Amino acid sequence: MTAAVRHSAEGGVFLGRDTATGAEVVIKHARAHPDAGRSAADARTSLRREAELLRRLDGEGLTPRPLGLIEQYDSLFLVLERVPGRTLGSWVAARQWGTVRQLGAGGQWGNGGPDAAWEEAAPLASGLVGLVERVHARGLVLRDLSPDTVLVTPDGGLRLVDLELAVPAGTVAGSVGTPGYRAPEHTGPHRVGRALFSTDLYALGGLFFLLATGHDPLLADDLPHARPVAERLGRWLSLAARDGGTALRLAPAILGLRAERADHRWSLDRVRASFAWSVPGGPSGTDQANDAGSPVPAGAVDGPVPAGAVDGPVPTGVAGGPARAGGSGGLLAVAHGVDGPAVAARKANGPAQAPDVGDIGALATAEASR
Numbered sequence: 001m002t003a004a005v006r007h008s009a010e011g012g013v014f015l016g017r018d019t020a021t022g023a024e025v026v027i028k029h030a031r032a033h034p035d036a037g038r039s040a041a042d043a044r045t046s047l048r049r050e051a052e053l054l055r056r057l058d059g060e061g062l063t064p065r066p067l068g069l070i071e072q073y074d075s076l077f078l079v080l081e082r083v084p085g086r087t088l089g090s091w092v093a094a095r096q097w098g099t100v101r102q103l104g105a106g107g108q109w110g111n112g113g114p115d116a117a118w119e120e121a122a123p124l125a126s127g128l129v130g131l132v133e134r135v136h137a138r139g140l141v142l143r144d145l146s147p148d149t150v151l152v153t154p155d156g157g158l159r160l161v162d163l164e165l166a167v168p169a170g171t172v173a174g175s176v177g178t179p180g181y182r183a184p185e186h187t188g189p190h191r192v193g194r195a196l197f198s199t200d201l202y203a204l205g206g207l208f209f210l211l212a213t214g215h216d217p218l219l220a221d222d223l224p225h226a227r228p229v230a231e232r233l234g235r236w237l238s239l240a241a242r243d244g245g246t247a248l249r250l251a252p253a254i255l256g257l258r259a260e261r262a263d264h265r266w267s268l269d270r271v272r273a274s275f276a277w278s279v280p281g282g283p284s285g286t287d288q289a290n291d292a293g294s295p296v297p298a299g300a301v302d303g304p305v306p307a308g309a310v311d312g313p314v315p316t317g318v319a320g321g322p323a324r325a326g327g328s329g330g331l332l333a334v335a336h337g338v339d340g341p342a343v344a345a346r347k348a349n350g351p352a353q354a355p356d357v358g359d360i361g362a363l364a365t366a367e368a369s370r
Helices: 043-057 088-104 118-137 197-213 229-241 245-257 268-276 331-336 358-368
Strands: 003-008 011-017 024-031 066-072 075-081 150-152 158-160 172-174 192-194
Touching: 024 043, 043 066, 043 075, 088 118, 088 150, 088 197, 118 150, 118 158, 118 197, 118 245, 118 268, 197 229, 197 245, 229 245, 245 268
Parallel strands: none
Antiparallel strands: 003 011, 011 024, 024 075, 066 075, 150 158, 172 192
16 A cells, blocks of 8 residues: 555545556455445445446456455455546546636637537547446446546546446445436435436436536525426526537437436437537538537427527526536545646637527426426
């Protein structure tokens, strides 16, 4: 062991070095202590379960490789390869911070909004779909897909870290997850139910929202009369899409994945189809929009779409400034790759045509009424 990342009553996370090869590693430690934060099981039982899941996924390029499971007295140690990179939350924050630095020096906001530029966000959005699809193909539900559990490597690849909450689909499990990314059916204390793929779909929509707006999809209580979540997210996306190409392109998928009812959430195939038309280097080799210049591909919404935008005052803090000065900074993910200085500001990346952002508000209204 060379350094401590975190300590707790249950164990900790450490950095280390293989004395034979010199390779850097990450070490997760679990003591004989109840895993009180997530279940009544011994923390070592949870770590053994995570080690087994990592072995099942080893060689797939989805997770850090498990290198060893060592038991010593009342402690258990899981040794993992150390993957260079940064958390997805930190990746988004770095682009925001680069933009703020340019603005402070008298420059301009990259593409005018707080989102990640589409030329950078598109490969990540596609990669996230593929990542979830491959995990689900192996019969697993992540249950905690969040900006802290996705690592972006220097070459733009994606890895999943901290899989201790993942379980086989259909397993009866308690309510867990990160606020803003936890599905409504798993929100609230003492909830128990079967782990379903739709839980991860909801979280995936949250990651898309982060790419599109620079914010976690957290909404304050709406009083005195709560409006549908889809309508509120739709307004936020409409504001972001006025200047941000990523919000424009991902809005339909975000609203489809964030449906309150699990059986209304879009499939991964439908998500892929909804934004494949605007991925750089697509079928025609260019960044395309549909013929009408609308952010909503044909067939993206079931039923009629009301005309007009969702009007109203702009909520404080929605349209400007970074929400993540330092990123999410998940400790285990930070252990794999330490963040460097903020990267350069994103390039201006507006769409070839200027679509009516009111279409997003109309789409949100349609989704909210389903």
